[in-house]
Amino acid sequence: MSGQPLVLGIETSCDETGVGIVRGTELLANVIASSMDEHARFGGVVPEIAARAHLEALEPTLREAVARAGIDLTDLDAVAVTSGPGLSGALMVGVGAAKALALALGTPLYAVNHLVGHVGADILHDAGAVDRGELELPTVALLVSGGHTSLLLVRSLTDDVELLGETIDDAAGEAFDKVARLLGLPYPGGPQIDRAAAEGDPHAIRFPRGLTLPKDLVAHRYDFSFSGLKTAVARHVEKLRDAGEEVPVADVAASFREAVADVLTAKAIAACVDLGVPRLLLGGGVVANARVRTLAAERAEAAGVSLRIPPLSLCTDNGAMIAAIAAQRIMAGHGPSELGIGADSTLPVTVVQA
Amino acid sequence: MLLAIDTSAGTAVAAVADDGRVVAERSSDDTRRHAELIGPFLAEVIAAAEVDGARLSHVVAGIGPGPFTGLRVGIAAARAVALARGIPLLAVPSHEAVALRLVEGGVAAGRFAVITDARRREVAVTVFAAGLPLPAVVEPAHLVARAAFAPADGVTPYEAHEIPAASLAHAALARLASGAAFPEPRPLYLRAPDVTLSTPKRVS
Ligand SMILES: [Zn+2]
Numbered sequence: 065m066s067g068q069p070l071v072l073g074i075e076t077s078c079d080e081t082g083v084g085i086v087r088g089t090e091l092l093a094n095v096i097a098s099s100m101d102e103h104a105r106f107g108g109v110v111p112e113i114a115a116r117a118h119l120e121a122l123e124p125t126l127r128e129a130v131a132r133a134g135i136d137l138t139d140l141d142a143v144a145v146t147s148g149p150g151l152s153g154a155l156m157v158g159v160g161a162a163k164a165l166a167l168a169l170g171t172p173l174y175a176v177n178h179l180v181g182h183v184g185a186d187i188l189h190d191a192g193a194v195d196r197g198e199l200e201l202p203t204v205a206l207l208v209s210g211g212h213t214s215l216l217l218v219r220s221l222t223d224d225v226e227l228l229g230e231t232i233d234d235a236a237g238e239a240f241d242k243v244a245r246l247l248g249l250p251y252p253g254g255p256q257i258d259r260a261a262a263e264g265d266p267h268a269i270r271f272p273r274g275l276t277l278p279k280d281l282v283a284h285r286y287d288f289s290f291s292g293l294k295t296a297v298a299r300h301v302e303k304l305r306d307a308g309e310e311v312p313v314a315d316v317a318a319s320f321r322e323a324v325a326d327v328l329t330a331k332a333i334a335a336c337v338d339l340g341v342p343r344l345l346l347g348g349g350v351v352a353n354a355r356v357r358t359l360a361a362e363r364a365e366a367a368g369v370s371l372r373i374p375p376l377s378l379c380t381d382n383g384a385m386i387a388a389i390a391a392q393r394i395m396a397g398h399g400p401s402e403l404g405i406g407a408d409s410t411l412p413v414t415v416v417q418a
Numbered sequence: 419m420l421l422a423i424d425t426s427a428g429t430a431v432a433a434v435a436d437d438g439r440v441v442a443e444r445s446s447d448d449t450r451r452h453a454e455l456i457g458p459f460l461a462e463v464i465a466a467a468e469v470d471g472a473r474l475s476h477v478v479a480g481i482g483p484g485p486f487t488g489l490r491v492g493i494a495a496a497r498a499v500a501l502a503r504g505i506p507l508l509a510v511p512s513h514e515a516v517a518l519r520l521v522e523g524g525v526a527a528g529r530f531a532v533i534t535d536a537r538r539r540e541v542a543v544t545v546f547a548a549g550l551p552l553p554a555v556v557e558p559a560h561l562v563a564r565a566a567f568a569p570a571d572g573v574t575p576y577e578a579h580e581i582p583a584a585s586l587a588h589a590a591l592a593r594l595a596s597g598a599a600f601p602e603p604r605p606l607y608l609r610a611p612d613v614t615l616s617t618p619k620r621v622s
Contacts, residue, residue: 112486112611119490119605123497137502153487156453157494160425163457164495167464168502173457298621403457 069141069394072129072165073387074122076158077150077178078211079103079114081121083129084384088391091188092133094377094384097121104251108241109210115153122161129383140171142400144383144390147175147418148411150211155407163403172400174390175418177411178381180225182207182347183218184392185378185385199372202341204228206332208356209348209381210237210252213328215286215335216413218345221389222396227413228335229286232275236324237350239290243297243320247313257317258353264318266355271296271323276330286335293323325355329363336369345372351379393417419467420476421499422587425492426484426512427534429455432583433467436475438591440584442466447580449535452491460495474503478590480512480581482606483542483559484534489605497603508590509603513544515585516578517553518592521546522585526576529556531569533577539564542608545573551592561608 068088075082079100085093099117103109130137145162148155159175166173186199205216213231218224234242237254244253249260274289275281297320304311328350336344344364350356351373364371378385398417405418419441424430429452430445444459467474479496482489500507513532520526527548536542541564545557569575593600 106613110611110613113613115487115490116605116607116611119494122494123501126498126501153490156487157490159453160456160491161494161498164460164498165502167457167460168499295621302620302622403461404454405457406451406454 069391070135070139071142071144071387071391071394072140073144073383073385073390074158074162075146075178075181075381075383075386076118076122076154077146077148078154078381079109080381081118081125082381082383083125084382084387085129085133085135086188086384086387086391088395089187089189089388091190091384092135093129094382095125095129095132096380096382097125100252107245107251108238111151111153114151115157118154118157122157137169140169142172142174142390142394143169144174144176144386146178146181146386147405148178148408150178150409152407152409155409159407173403174393175401175405176386176389176393177413177416179207179212179214179216179413180221180416181385181389183216183345184221184388185347185374185382186345186372187221188378188384188388199345200343203343203345204332204335204339204341205345205347206328207348208236208328208350210241211235212348213288214413215332217339217341222392222398223416225413225416229284229288229331231288231290232284233289233291234294236288236290236328239294239324242294246298246301247311247316254350254353257321258355260313260317261321261355264312264314266318266322268312268315269300269319271319273323273327276327286331288327288331290324293320321353321355325353325359328356329360332360333363333367333369337367342369343372344369347374347379349380352376389416419472419474420478420587420590421464421467421474422478422583422590423492423496424480424512424515424581424583424586425452425456425488426480426482427579427581429459429492430581430583431459431463432587433463434584434587438588443584445580445583449485449488452488456491456495474505476506476508476590478508478510478587479603480515480586481509481601481603482512483536483608484512485537486605486607493603493605507603509601510586510589511544511559511601511606512581512586513559514552514589515581516576517544517546518589519582519585520576521548521550521553526574528574529572530574530576533575536561536608541567543567551596552589559606559608
């Protein structure tokens with residue numbers, strides 16, 4: 065291998081089929097096929113539909129990524145794949161394809177952790193892009209999407225990641241989807257709530273902030289809970305409808321979004337302050353939410369915490385972030401994964417490479 | 419040299435030379451570890467197939483029917499090998515491999531049914547008429563409740579728990595020789611995704 069390793073990464077943990085190609089930290093291709101539209105009428109990701117879509121999308125996505133990167137598959141130094149956490153049947157499509165690709169090419173296989181991948185997205189840069197500066201470590205990372213809500217302490221991208229807290233029920237993105245349905249807004253809920261909230265008053269209704277009471281903070285200082293919030297919104301909407309009153313969709317959306325953004329950013333900043341780590345990184349699709357970004361920026365600045373947000377195309381699930389972590393592992397001298405590894409839907413974040 | 423992969427029942431991988439000689443074969447009837455086993459099986463079979471510098475010419479994928487999660491692993495792997503090597507992918511219904519082996523072994527004659535487990539108390543059934551080089555499909559693969567399964571008069575049922583990957587390659591060779599068309603390399607799910615449209619429930 066001359067210089068930095070050329071790695072292709074496959075990501076199939078949820079509803080996005082992602083193939084990315086990187087050379088070290090340089091992003092060469094990031095192609096994503098989403099089955100989101102197929103889940104729309106069900107109001108959430110249907111695992112079997114997602115897994116079927118991965119199988120159909122994977123080969124065209126692979127071909128397109130290779131074409132965009134302007135490489136030949138035989139040039140690859142390694143194949144990387146998400147082995148977890150995620151939807152088991154969906155992960156298995158990527159794992160099966162990645163093993164076969166690696167074996168047929170005679171390259172090593174690196175099976176890596178999806179959540180660590182979200183952090184790794186930050187180190188990637190386009191050849192011609194503005195320099196965003198290096199990711200400094202340690203950093204706290206807040207990863208929020210339809211599938212996960214996790215707060216991590218990252219000391220090293222290759223071998224030292226700690227889980228500070230995570231959701232004990234719904235993921236934040238799921239809460240957006242469910243509240244959108246309550247309000248009669250289409251799937252996916254995030255952008256719909258964001259749009260509706262723009263005209264609303266975020267302080268119109270005081271919705272609960274999960275796990276923020278002093279007694280909850282003892283056992284769940286950095287954990288999240290959104291099911292109580294979702295129920296509170298449902299109860300509020302029902303009460304109005306039962307009384308024959310019109311539901312102020314903009315105010316409900318804005319107040320709900322404020323409750324989510326408040327608790328996410330408050331806990332993330334608290335972790336930075338408590339741990340003396342003045343750096344926060346955001347990742348996951350919920351980063352697209354305008355209020356989450358703004359509130360994070362305000363609070364980070366007030367707390368003297370520097371905030372990093374990778375470009376949105378690298379925040380949502382993608383294969384480039386998986387390739388990026390594998391490239392880091394290779395450069396740090398770690399060997400490949402065993403060919404007998406499986407998909408692990410609950411792979412702990414402490415396991416960077418399976 | 420053909421590489422055949424099937425994960426519609428257990429996991430089965432074989433390398434078969436153009437003359438039909440079985441060069442290497444690995445299989446397991448474990449119905450839960452497809453994603454794990456496909457790695458070592460492929461590694462061993464590809465290494466054995468290419469030991470003397472021989473190259474793979476085709477990949478053969480068993481397209482089921484079979485329980486979905488496992489079935490997809492083999493098809494995804496087969497597509498990936500074909501893409502990596504720039505060689506054609508040939509799809510063969512998995513029951514055809516079982517049928518061919520039964521006929522070649524002199525076990526089945528006349529009309530017979532190949533049955534595999536489809537979970538949820540159902541079986542997948544394909545009815546064949548014995549014949550070579552390939553048994554003819556009389557009734558394509560379909561699902562039947564296991565308790566309700568009753569073969570038609572003169573049809574002998576054979577239940578299979580493993581798909582012989584070498585026979586999958588033999589079926590592909592027979593099709594190649596006869597010029598018959600191959601099906602699309604898509605899984606035979608035979609069942610719609612399991613989803614229910616729920617309406618939000620009242621909380622108070
Ligand atoms: Zn994700």
